[in-house]
Amino acid sequence: MPTRTLETWHHGAVPLDAERTRFALWAPDAQHVSLELENAVSLPMLPRANGWFMIVGRCPPGTRYRFNIDDEIHVPDPASRAQEGDIDGPSLVVDPRAYRWRHPHWQGRPWHEAVIYELHVGVLGGYRAVEEQLPRLAELGITAIELMPLAEFPGERNWGYDGVLPYAPEASYGSPDDLKRLIDSAHGLGLAVILDVVYNHFGPDGNYLHRYAKGFFTEDRHTPWGAAIDFRRRAVRDFFIDNALMWLLEYRFDGLRLDAVHAIGDPDFLRELAHRVRRQVAPPRQAWLILENEDNQASLLQEHFDAQWNDDGHNALHVLLTGETDAYYADFAQQPTEKLARCLSQGFAYQGHVTRHGNARGEPSGHLPPSTFVLFLQNHDQIGNRAFGERLASLAEPRALRAATVLLLLSPMIPLLFMGDELAATQPFLYFTSHHGELADAVREGRRNEFADFSAFADPHERERIPDPNAPETFLASRPQADPAEGEQTQALYRRLLQLRSEHLVPHLPGATALGAEVLGEGALCARWRLGNGQELRIDLNLGARQVEQQQPPSTAQILFEYPAQAFELLRQGTLAPYSALVSLGTVAPTPDLDGEHR
Numbered sequence: 001m002p003t004r005t006l007e008t009w010h011h012g013a014v015p016l017d018a019e020r021t022r023f024a025l026w027a028p029d030a031q032h033v034s035l036e037l038e039n040a041v042s043l044p045m046l047p048r049a050n051g052w053f054m055i056v057g058r059c060p061p062g063t064r065y066r067f068n069i070d071d072e073i074h075v076p077d078p079a080s081r082a083q084e085g086d087i088d089g090p091s092l093v094v095d096p097r098a099y100r101w102r103h104p105h106w107q108g109r110p111w112h113e114a115v116i117y118e119l120h121v122g123v124l125g126g127y128r129a130v131e132e133q134l135p136r137l138a139e140l141g142i143t144a145i146e147l148m149p150l151a152e153f154p155g156e157r158n159w160g161y162d163g164v165l166p167y168a169p170e171a172s173y174g175s176p177d178d179l180k181r182l183i184d185s186a187h188g189l190g191l192a193v194i195l196d197v198v199y200n201h202f203g204p205d206g207n208y209l210h211r212y213a214k215g216f217f218t219e220d221r222h223t224p225w226g227a228a229i230d231f232r233r234r235a236v237r238d239f240f241i242d243n244a245l246m247w248l249l250e251y252r253f254d255g256l257r258l259d260a261v262h263a264i265g266d267p268d269f270l271r272e273l274a275h276r277v278r279r280q281v282a283p284p285r286q287a288w289l290i291l292e293n294e295d296n297q298a299s300l301l302q303e304h305f306d307a308q309w310n311d312d313g314h315n316a317l318h319v320l321l322t323g324e325t326d327a328y329y330a331d332f333a334q335q336p337t338e339k340l341a342r343c344l345s346q347g348f349a350y351q352g353h354v355t356r357h358g359n360a361r362g363e364p365s366g367h368l369p370p371s372t373f374v375l376f377l378q379n380h381d382q383i384g385n386r387a388f389g390e391r392l393a394s395l396a397e398p399r400a401l402r403a404a405t406v407l408l409l410l411s412p413m414i415p416l417l418f419m420g421d422e423l424a425a426t427q428p429f430l431y432f433t434s435h436h437g438e439l440a441d442a443v444r445e446g447r448r449n450e451f452a453d454f455s456a457f458a459d460p461h462e463r464e465r466i467p468d469p470n471a472p473e474t475f476l477a478s479r480p481q482a483d484p485a486e487g488e489q490t491q492a493l494y495r496r497l498l499q500l501r502s503e504h505l506v507p508h509l510p511g512a513t514a515l516g517a518e519v520l521g522e523g524a525l526c527a528r529w530r531l532g533n534g535q536e537l538r539i540d541l542n543l544g545a546r547q548v549e550q551q552q553p554p555s556t557a558q559i560l561f562e563y564p565a566q567a568f569e570l571l572r573q574g575t576l577a578p579y580s581a582l583v584s585l586g587t588v589a590p591t592p593d594l595d596g597e598h599r
Helices: 127-140 176-188 234-250 267-280 296-301 309-321 328-330 336-346 380-384 398-410 435-455 472-476 486-509 565-572
Strands: 012-015 023-026 032-037 041-044 052-057 064-069 073-075 116-120 142-147 165-169 190-197 215-221 225-228 255-258 288-291 307-311 371-375 414-418 513-521 525-530 537-542 558-563 580-587
Touching: 032 052, 032 190, 041 052, 116 127, 127 142, 127 176, 165 234, 165 336, 176 190, 190 234, 190 288, 234 255, 234 267, 267 288, 267 296, 296 307, 309 328, 309 371, 309 398, 336 513, 336 525, 398 486, 398 537, 398 558, 398 580, 486 558, 513 537, 558 565, 565 580
Parallel strands: 116 142, 116 414, 142 190, 190 255, 255 288, 288 307, 307 371, 371 414
Antiparallel strands: 012 023, 023 052, 032 041, 032 064, 064 073, 215 225, 513 525, 525 537, 537 580, 558 580
């Protein structure tokens, strides 16, 4: 592991007092660097060891600045805390202590209490517009909001995964203080706030690191976005770890979701990041660390990270709800019910199992508690990575979707909703950017070519119908609204299920373990868990159109929820109805020891 030395500097502009700021830039490929201020003031920066340049200047908060590299190019600070305008505007000196917190004693929430609502700040109208939504979400039963990435990106419309200035919150959404006020208001309502961060690549427009800091990247390993980031270098590691600490300490985010860490390819960096966070955000304050990781590395979840997005669970549910088996859903085309049962009882469906490409994927995960896995019916990826961004409300049998919602919100896994789920929204969530020129053309064509593996788009002419990511109407079409017919009823369902979760499950999730899942038929299963108080939670689920045979819960069990209204009555007759879900709480049956005794 590369060590941090006295010659290592924090990246960016750090105010020392009301008038002075220390500027540091890691530019090992530059011959000389100047700090360029307003009114054509240029201050040569002093070269230091290991490729660093530094200067302390009389620059109060609000000062506009750029870096001049070898008198050839003017660049924004790669660790800019804010931009005036877009990525090519000047960087701004920001005093991280200026905001006065209204809820400074907030310590966060325990992870097992999480009910996560993922949202896109831009689609909802900016930081202040999201703040207006918070009371409604808290009343619904949401306990945490997750913001899609905020790092400054080119233009005003982007998913956020094309960010190039990771320290600067997107200016088109509002100011850094607007973001802090959003987080502050959430805390006042008892809501935790998670940020999605991208540490696996930089966006294609506005990244100048290749000119003066080639060491950020390594050509010996490539990702879908080009040369991989080289986390073997101390300055590179610190750039991202200090960024994580900034969000948690200065902005008081309650957690981070790390995007696609399988593209980072350096578990040692991930462990160091987690270690530094745990050391500097110490109890009683809560700090959640969540992974997205196609490699299903259960080993990272044993000590270092709280949870992982369970794409396996989503994919199995999606195949059962829609019948789609194209592209990556092909890995779930065979025995999707069995794969869902494995997810509910053991965490991942792929725990070293071979994929359609002939590769073993994943690690054994059955020893991990259910709350290690974030379950969802859809998220930004699984909607937006569709050609037309359709939601399940437009794809699935409505009754099956409601039954799946019961599973989502009343299983011991951590539930995640995507904005609009609770409104039965049918508006798409499309992939959108605001690139221009050749890059816009490349993104448009690249987006359409992504769907060549889908049977519906094998014909290139069909792919021409896929919306242009750069068109403003693509962005505008992605704003969720309540369905006039189903919205109110769906919100009532979510509210009731989350109330039951809060009352009957959440207090007893610590110590919960899976007891197994039995497949009853195509799309139908019975999953059981032992909660921390010793009770058995049982969910009988049928996402299929045919009834299946099933025994009713013990007579001593409490029926927590049934969908539809007559589901329990039918189960008493030995039948699990089509499109149904029944949730019960009872006493765990004793398990025989090896010597025949019961325990």
